[in-house]
Amino acid sequence: PHQVSGGQLQRAMVAMAMACKPDLIIFDEPTTALDVTTQIEVLATIKDAIRELNSAAIYITHDLAVVSQVADRIMVLRHGQLVEEGGTREMLANPKQDYTRALLSVRKGQTEKIKHAEEGKSLLKVNNVSAAYANRVPVLQDVNVTVTRGKTIAVVGESGSGKSTLARVITGLLPPITGTIEFDGQELPAKFSDRDREMLRRVQMIIQMPDVALNPRQKIKQVLGRPLEFYFGMRGEEKRQRVSQLMEQIELPE
Incomplete structure (x- = not known):
C-alpha cells in the first residue's frame, strides 16, 4: 500500500467493499484528503460501484460540491441533530434552514441531472437513535434515517456534527444509547460482535484514511x-x- 498514491489506496478500499457484494456501503469522507483531480477519479469509482451492485449507500461529507455528484437525497446534521432533509436538487437550490444555507454559501455545488426512478423498499432504517462515547456527552440525539436500495443519501455537516458517529452506530462499532437499526426488515444487533458473518458482509464501510486500514x-x-x-x-x-x-x-496495474 505504501507504494501507491492516496487516490489509488482509496480505490482499493472501494474494491475491498465491492468484493463483499454488500447491500449497503457507508462512505466516511473518502475524498477529503485528495486533490480535486483525484477526487473526481475516486467519485467515478464510487458511483460505478453503487451502480454495479445496486447497493444503498450513505455518503458522509462536509463538502456539498461532492454531494451534488453522488447523492439522491441529503440530510444535514448539526450537534448530533437532524436540521433538514430533502432531495439533492431541491436542497441545493432552495435550502429551508439557515444552517444549510450557511453550508451552501461556503462552497456552492452544481447538481447534475438525476433520473427519478421509483423508490423501492427501504433497506436501512435508523430509528430514533441517540449515541454517546465514554464521557456520556450526547453526540447523536434522536436521529432517524431511511435509505432505499439503489439510492444514495448524503449526511452533511461540520466537523463534530455526529456524521462519523452515525456511521459507527450503523456498523455496530458504537452501540446506541437508545433507538434501533433495521436492515432489510430485520433489527440488527447493536454490537458488531453480536452480528453474524452474513450481516457483516452485507454492510461495508469505507473510511477516510485508507493508509491506516490496510496492512503495510x-x-x-x-x-x-x-x-x-x-x-x-x-x-x-x-x-x-x-x-x-x-x-x-x-x-490499478497488477
Missing part, C-alpha cells in the same frame, strides 16, 4: 483477496481471477 506488509492483491476468502471461501484460481477483475475495475 501485504500487497494490494493480498488485501483484496482476504474478504473473498473470509466471506465466500474463495481459493486458488477462482480467487486470483476475481482479484484481477477488481484490480481492473479500479484501474
Whole structure:
C-alpha cells in the first residue's frame, strides 16, 4: 500500500467493499484528503460501484460540491441533530434552514441531472437513535434515517456534527444509547460482535484514511483477496481471477 498514491489506496478500499457484494456501503469522507483531480477519479469509482451492485449507500461529507455528484437525497446534521432533509436538487437550490444555507454559501455545488426512478423498499432504517462515547456527552440525539436500495443519501455537516458517529452506530462499532437499526426488515444487533458473518458482509464501510486500514506488509492483491476468502471461501484460481477483475475495475496495474 505504501507504494501507491492516496487516490489509488482509496480505490482499493472501494474494491475491498465491492468484493463483499454488500447491500449497503457507508462512505466516511473518502475524498477529503485528495486533490480535486483525484477526487473526481475516486467519485467515478464510487458511483460505478453503487451502480454495479445496486447497493444503498450513505455518503458522509462536509463538502456539498461532492454531494451534488453522488447523492439522491441529503440530510444535514448539526450537534448530533437532524436540521433538514430533502432531495439533492431541491436542497441545493432552495435550502429551508439557515444552517444549510450557511453550508451552501461556503462552497456552492452544481447538481447534475438525476433520473427519478421509483423508490423501492427501504433497506436501512435508523430509528430514533441517540449515541454517546465514554464521557456520556450526547453526540447523536434522536436521529432517524431511511435509505432505499439503489439510492444514495448524503449526511452533511461540520466537523463534530455526529456524521462519523452515525456511521459507527450503523456498523455496530458504537452501540446506541437508545433507538434501533433495521436492515432489510430485520433489527440488527447493536454490537458488531453480536452480528453474524452474513450481516457483516452485507454492510461495508469505507473510511477516510485508507493508509491506516490496510496492512503495510501485504500487497494490494493480498488485501483484496482476504474478504473473498473470509466471506465466500474463495481459493486458488477462482480467487486470483476475481482479484484481477477488481484490480481492473479500479484501474490499478497488477
